[in-house]
Each structure stands twice: as structure tokens, then as C-alpha cells.
Amino acid sequence: MTATTPTSNLLAAPLDVPSAIAQRRAIKSFKPDAIAPDLLKRLIELTVAAPSSWNLQDWRIILVQDSSQKAALAEAAWNQEQISQAPVTFVFAADATAWQKDRTPVFEQALQNEAWTPQSVEYFKSQVPQFQTALGDKNREYAIKDAMIAATHLMLAAESLGLSTCPMNGWLEDKVKEVIGATDDPNLAIALLVPVGYAEESRPNPGRLPFHYNVFVDRVSNPYTG
């Protein structure tokens, strides 16, 4: 199959959030069709609109688009074909040391938007290092949480805008890091791979457990029954 010329569908009415949640499936087979640049940019904007701890935005998102890069990434993921088929795979990495880096653009925007006062900016500047230092080994886990929320934003935004995705945890971290050129960075963890593109298949909903399996009220001994 040959790829078609990318045309944006940004003008089409996006699906509302509940519909996007209900309709989304983990798609294993993609058309080779490219994603129009303005649509890809919109997806990125909606992805990085995700919340994060202390607004650290400590995800590092690598868009793997080049065909030889995609082939190498697919190989790092046990040759799962979604990655070689989809026009782009978002690699969600997490930087456990992001809190040590310059965040001036965030402070400027928060002040300009009157989201934070100058006092709260000073508070964050002093509290974040204390909090993150106390986390110790959990810095990695906390950064991965933020990256996973951003990945969820991507999956729902993509569905809403007519695209499909597949969340993927089946890969070897060292090999993925090799592909994205991060072998030398021990503080960069890989959270999730998400191929994005136009579905070649429609998949039925595999279903969810009844609430009483995994939803509780007040205590884990008290199942929620609806």
C-alpha cells in the first residue's frame, strides 16, 4: 500500500472526550498514510498540556518518524509491527533530573497569566529541590507518572482528532534508548511507546472487569457495586 498525501482534518469536528474514551482501542495495524504537519503539531500541543508534578513537565517526547529509525524501534519492541507501520511513534521518556534544570519559561508564563504570584514562584524554587531530593530513587517513578499522563492525553487527543494509537510497554529499555540516542543518560527512563496513525483495522472492545473487582469505597475491603 502506498502512502497518501497528508491532508489535515483539523477542521472536522473533534470527538468529545467521553466519546473518544469509549471509542479508543489499542490498534495493532496502521495505514502508511502520513499525519499532516498541522495535525501533528496540534497533537503535540494537546499532549504537553498534560498536568505534571510541580508543573515540572519532565517528560521527554521523541517523535520517531524516519523509516530506518522506525525499523530499529520496532526491533527494540520485539518486532511489533505497529511501530514500523504507523507514520510516527511517540517515545515517552522521563527525565528524573528535570527538576534541576532551568524552568524560567514556566515561571514567566505563570507570572504573566497570574497563575502564580512572585511569592509562589520563590516557594517553588525553594521547595522543589527539597521535595525531589527527599524522593531519592523515586525521582524516576515520579517522572514516569508524569510521562504516562502525557501519553494518555496523546491517546485521547488522537482519537478525538480522527487518529488511532497503541500504548506499548513491550520493548527493551536499553535498546529503545540506543535508538533515540540516549544510551549515555542514566537518568532518562522510557515510560511508554505510542504509535499514532490511521487505523487499518477496527478492533472490538475487549471489555472491562465489573466494578467490584477493582473499584472500592473508602477501603479496599468495600467494593463499589454501582
Ligand SMILES: Cc1cc2nc3c(=O)[nH]c(=O)nc-3n(C[C@H](O)[C@H](O)[C@H](O)COP(=O)(O)O)c2cc1C
Ligand atoms: C501500559 C500498557 C502497555 C501495553 N503494551 C502493549 C504492547 O506492547 N503491545 C500491544 O500490542 N499492546 C499493548 N497494550 C495494549 C493493551 O493490550 C490494550 O490496551 C488492552 O488489551 C485493552 O484494549 P483496548 O486498549 O483496546 O481497550 C498495552 C497497554 C498498556 C496500557
